[in-house]
Amino acid sequence: MAKSRQHSEGSPRQPEGAASSYQAGVFGSLRSFVALMALVALAALLGVSARSIARAQGRTEAGAQSASAAQKADNAPTGNAKNGKTVYTADGCYECHGREAQGGAGTGPKLGPAPIPYAAFAYQVRSPRDQMPPYTSKVLSDAELADIYAFVQAAPQPPKVDSIPQLK
Numbered sequence: 001m002a003k004s005r006q007h008s009e010g011s012p013r014q015p016e017g018a019a020s021s022y023q024a025g026v027f028g029s030l031r032s033f034v035a036l037m038a039l040v041a042l043a044a045l046l047g048v049s050a051r052s053i054a055r056a057q058g059r060t061e062a063g064a065q066s067a068s069a070a071q072k073a074d075n076a077p078t079g080n081a082k083n084g085k086t087v088y089t090a091d092g093c094y095e096c097h098g099r100e101a102q103g104g105a106g107t108g109p110k111l112g113p114a115p116i117p118y119a120a121f122a123y124q125v126r127s128p129r130d131q132m133p134p135y136t137s138k139v140l141s142d143a144e145l146a147d148i149y150a151f152v153q154a155a156p157q158p159p160k161v162d163s164i165p166q167l168k
């Protein structure tokens, strides 16, 4: 009896000391999870994409690393955006990433108008990191990939946050 009372000190209404501290733990982590989700939703509302956060973090990291990433972006081959749209549509990229590369809910991320550096873009298409199917150079040539890159770079800009009345 004395032992159980000692355990339940923090919450006298709970009959079982062990159970109450377990509950406190579960609800405590649930609460911080909910708080985290709320933050994520808020960030999404404000238009702060995970990528821009990553980019901001990258800026504070080793300068050499971001310098080489910038270099890769500059080395992007010049592609034909018009043909890129044709290939993008024919190869089904649009099914997951949207017709204008704007991304789809739960199917694939937004790709343009500011795509990831070309090297990373090409690497993802050849050896996707997760759910996306791979496209080898047999089904999608390097030239076609460059054309797709040009197409997503030319994708329309999203509306400015201040132009959306609901966000004012």
Ligand code: HEC
Pocket: 088, 091, 092, 093, 094, 095, 096, 097, 107, 108, 109, 110, 111, 116, 120, 121, 122, 124, 125, 128, 129, 130, 131, 132, 133, 135, 140, 148
């Ligand atoms: C079946 C759905 C699907 C198709 C089709 C698809 N993708 Fe993806 N794509 C994804 C998903 C899901 C991801 C997220 C990462 C992953 O799953 O590998 C992704 C990620 C990417 C990324 C990385 C984006 C980033 O910001 O990290 C690029 C680039 C990309 N896809 C390009 C393409 C291109 C180009 C095509 C067509 C040749 C294509 N994808 C076809 C689902 C798809």
